[in-house]
Amino acid sequence: QVQLVESGGGLVQAGGSLRLSCAASSIVAMGWFRQAPGKEREFVSAITFNGGSTHYADSVKERFTISRGATRTTRNTAYLQMNSLKPEDTAVYYCVANARSSGSSWWTDFGSWGQGTRVTVSS
Numbered sequence: 001q002v003q004l005v006e007s008g009g010g011l012v013q014a015g016g017s018l019r020l021s022c023a024a025s026s027i028v029a030m031g032w033f034r035q036a037p038g039k040e041r042e043f044v045s046a047i048t049f050n051g052g053s054t055h056y057a058d059s060v061k062e063r064f065t066i067s068r069g070a071t072r073t074t075r076n077t078a079y080l081q082m083n084s085l086k087p088e089d090t091a092v093y094y095c096v097a098n099a100r101s102s103g104s105s106w107w108t109d110f111g112s113w114g115q116g117t118r119v120t121v122s123s
Helices: none
Strands: 004-007 010-013 018-024 030-035 042-047 054-056 064-068 077-082 091-099 110-113 117-122
Touching: 004 091, 018 030, 018 091, 018 117, 030 064, 030 077, 042 064, 042 077, 042 091, 054 064
Parallel strands: 010 117
Antiparallel strands: 004 018, 018 077, 030 042, 030 091, 042 054, 064 077, 091 110, 091 117
């Protein structure tokens, strides 16, 4: 089980930006899912253990950017830069790690989940 420590989130006006951070106890594939009130949890973005590949949900492409630290000591931390936020981005965002799938669907299933951090976008 990979341990995760999340930070970031909060309240922002529509069109604003926020950055989420997530530090893992080991260097593995990481990402975020989110769950809006009354809706099912959905995939947001993911990045491979070495940062060589990323994947985004269509709803956040061109607005969100996932990355991870570039040095040996920071590569265990992933970041989700969220720009041009919309009210529909309001949700609890869960950091995930340790992908359990491989191949073209590597980003669909993760073994470790964080506690979640709330993002609220006001109109």
